[in-house]
Amino acid sequence: MSEALEQRKGREFTGEVISDKSDKTIVVRVETLVKHPLLKKYVRRRKKFTAHDPKNECGIGDKVKIVEYRPLSRNKRWHLVSILEKAV
Numbered sequence: 351m352s353e354a355l356e357q358r359k360g361r362e363f364t365g366e367v368i369s370d371k372s373d374k375t376i377v378v379r380v381e382t383l384v385k386h387p388l389l390k391k392y393v394r395r396r397k398k399f400t401a402h403d404p405k406n407e408c409g410i411g412d413k414v415k416i417v418e419y420r421p422l423s424r425n426k427r428w429h430l431v432s433i434l435e436k437a438v
Contacts, residue, residue, distance in 0.1 A: 360418035363399065364434065367412045375426060376403045378416055401428035411437025 365380035378399045383392045400423075401416045408414060412433050419429035 362415065362417045362431075363428075364413065364415050365399070367408050367410055367414055367437075368398070370403070370406075370408055370410055374403055374406060376401050376408045376414070376430065378414060378428070399428045400425045401430050402426055403430045408433060409437055 363378070363380045365378040367376050368379045369377035378401050380397050380399060382395050382397075384395050385391070386393050399416060401414075402419065402422050408430065413435040414433050415431045416428045417431050419427060421427050422429075
């Protein structure tokens with residue numbers, strides 16, 4: 351299934367798991383750098399995404415890769431592709 355997910359078109363983000371309390375669901379915080387239009391300096395933007403974790407294998411602090419997916423619930427539109435780095 352992850353091979354099919356990697357070939358899907360759509361957005362793809364890398365972020366850190368900040369919650370794994372729900373069953374088969376993780377909350378991922380994604381940071382992006384955006385150039386401020388007036389100050390011309392880079393500002394860090396953070397956003398939280400709710401992603402599907404079918405095997406419940408993620409823990410808090412893990413670095414993960416998520417891709418856009420069909421809506422699975424009211425807030426879940428992302429799917430876990432891989433765990434890049436496990437938390438200590």
